[in-house]
Amino acid sequence: MSTGRFTPEALPGGSQTAARRDGPLPRALVAVVSNLVEQYSGLSLGGVHGRGLEQGIRRRIQATGTAGIREYLALLQSHQTDELQRLIEAVTNPETTFFRNRAHFRSLREVVLPSLAVTDAPVCLWSAGCSTGEEPYSLAIACLDAGLTHGGRPVSILATDISRLALDAARRGEYSERRLQHLPPSLRARYFERRGERWRVRDEVRALVTFLRHNLIEPDLPAPAGTVDVLFCQNVLIYFRPELVGRIAARLATALRDGGYLYPGFSETAWYRVPTLESVRLGDCFLYRKVPAAADREAPAVEPEPRPPIRRPDSAALPRAVTLPSPPAPRAGDALAEAERAVAAEPLSSEAWERLGLLCRQARRTGEAESAFRRLLYLRPDSPLAHFHLGALFRETGRAAEARREYAKAERLLRALPPGAPLGGVTAGLLLDACRRALSQTGE
Ligand SMILES: C[S@@+](CC[C@H](N)C(=O)[O-])C[C@H]1O[C@@H](n2cnc3c(N)ncnc32)[C@H](O)[C@@H]1O
Structure with missing residues (x-):
């Protein structure tokens, strides 16, 4: 069984020789694995x-020495190994980067x-789906940079992922030069140290992250309900x-x-329709804010799922429940009015139309959202984002x-761009x- 060292660079695309060598796997069996x-x-x-998924299956067939997909499926179904976990690790996309979304970190x-700095209360941030650690370390660096740890205030960053391989790499906290290329030089100098060809996150940063x-x-959460100040669940x-x-x-909202604040990934903006979350705009980004407890009680119960409970982490590592004054944030309605004023003032600004479209979409003002996005398209006909x-x-x-x-048009335009293009x-x-x-x- 392959237990090779997983580094942030070793994406699951890795060794695909076997995957390319053979013909397609039987679709019905792949569908069973997919389920x-x-x-x-x-x-x-x-x-x-x-x-x-097919490539992942092939790699796991090779790594487990099984004769083919039938035998591999039997292994998966036998529940006698943690092969399903290994398969998940082989097929998840660990792509991530430090300070991935600039607007989020600015806000x-x-x-x-x-x-959060106005009281001495402990602060907890949670990176859910943290992959190889870049996101939680970025959050820790942001907290240190904001002086949040001054005066001994406890600051903890909880970093979770389904992939043990990704977590192992995250705990090592060492990255190649390439992984740090978007990091401002001042942050690199302050929070990383050179280790041969690689850069290691300094202990001061690591100490904040669990x-x-x-x-x-x-069904269980890794943090007590009502204790998380900022939750990143992106991509x-x-x-x-x-x-x-x-x-x-809905479950994340209870944490x-x-x-x-809940920060969804860029393309997930406007996805969540949860009564306990209201959408707000902070600077250039759209996020969600937990509404007060009264509304919480009206929220429908989160449907239980037939999963075994997970072991809770050492409670000493977790923050106490805190009540902090809510920071001033524009509510969705205010933001909409502001966005309408912005397009009136700058009718040729594609950013203003995009913002208005997104806010109308969140407010379920579908017709207005469509008009705004069409206007965006008119101004920038080659914009994949508009499509x-x-x-x-x-x-x-x-x-x-x-x-x-529209998705197909966006896809065509995106294929012509380098994957890293912002x-x-x-x-x-x-x-x-x-x-x-x-x-x-949305397939037919
Ligand atoms: C594309 S990475 C995102 C990393 C980071 N949040 C970001 O946006 O840069 C997706 C991560 O989600 C993790 N993941 C997938 N399914 C998951 C699950 N059911 N529970 C927790 N993590 C999961 C994967 O292992 C992977 O590390």
């Missing part, structure tokens, strides 16, 4: 992701962290079915304290054929992935 993966992790790997620096294995579809739920996303978002937003809007309003058309806070590669997933899920 097992989904039941275990929530990852829906049909459609375009099916190829990644943390300028609004959220200063608001890594734990946690599967987001498990994980994009691989889950929408009905599951709603349930998980947040009142007024705490993507329109596709998402059509998809959630049941206009599947139109949604497919696009409004995400990379072209990430958006391409989201388009392909949406295309497979």
